[in-house]
Amino acid sequence: MTQELAMDVLIRQRLRGLRLARGWSLENLAARCGLSASTLSRLETGHRRIALDQLVPIARALDTTLDALVEAAGDGDVVIRPEAGHVPGLTTWILSDEGALNGKVVAKMRITAERPAELGVHPGKDWFTVLSGTARLQLGERTLLVHAGEVAEFSTMVPHSIGAQGGPVEILSILNHDGGLAHLHGPGPARHARGPAESA
Numbered sequence: 056m057t058q059e060l061a062m063d064v065l066i067r068q069r070l071r072g073l074r075l076a077r078g079w080s081l082e083n084l085a086a087r088c089g090l091s092a093s094t095l096s097r098l099e100t101g102h103r104r105i106a107l108d109q110l111v112p113i114a115r116a117l118d119t120t121l122d123a124l125v126e127a128a129g130d131g132d133v134v135i136r137p138e139a140g141h142v143p144g145l146t147t148w149i150l151s152d153e154g155a156l157n158g159k160v161v162a163k164m165r166i167t168a169e170r171p172a173e174l175g176v177h178p179g180k181d182w183f184t185v186l187s188g189t190a191r192l193q194l195g196e197r198t199l200l201v202h203a204g205e206v207a208e209f210s211t212m213v214p215h216s217i218g219a220q221g222g223p224v225e226i227l228s229i230l231n232h233d234g235g236l237a238h239l240h241g242p243g244p245a246r247h248a249r250g251p252a253e254s255a
Contacts, residue, residue, distance in 0.1 A: 066124055094109070095113075145166055167223045168222075174216050177211050180231060182229045183201075190224045192215070195214055
């Protein structure tokens with residue numbers, strides 16, 4: 056199947072899928088976009104060539120955009136292939152596209168005893184769950200142990216650090232906008248080596 060034909064099929068599937076998702080018959084959509092039901096049927100089934108001047112009113116009627124209808128379907132926005140970033144005692148994998156998830160960033164981290172315990176502060180909140188091992192969470196004067204399957208959420212205006220207790224620990228962390236800026240946006244190549252727990 057050529058790329059052009061594959062895109063043609065995809066557009067037809069999107070048209071039909073959006074119509075059915077709204078519970079509309081061909082006649083319902085026809086009344087909203089100014090095309091006949093038979094024309095819409097032929098477009099959906101591939102018996103009529105898709106023309107730009109037909110897609111615009113259909114997109115408007117379906118409350119979508121022309122760009123959304125003709126957007127290529129690749130796996131780049133579906134499958135994320137994270138690369139590991141390293142600093143002493145910390146390996147970080149960024150698991151979400153930056154700017155996705157309403158400004159939140161998801162990262163997996165492996166922390167070992169070599170990681171220096173430096174307390175840091177920044178606006179916002181941090182959230183993490185322990186995948187394996189035990190995390191040592193320092194919050195000001197308090198030290199909390201967070202075990203596998205447990206979750207910690209805390210204000211990052213409290214001086215804090217996350218370390219490993221009794222062996223390596225793996226955590227999954229979600230940072231809000233401020234936390235992401237504080238932990239993930241360093242200069243140059245260090246950017247991918249830094250993670251949500253770098254100053255945490």
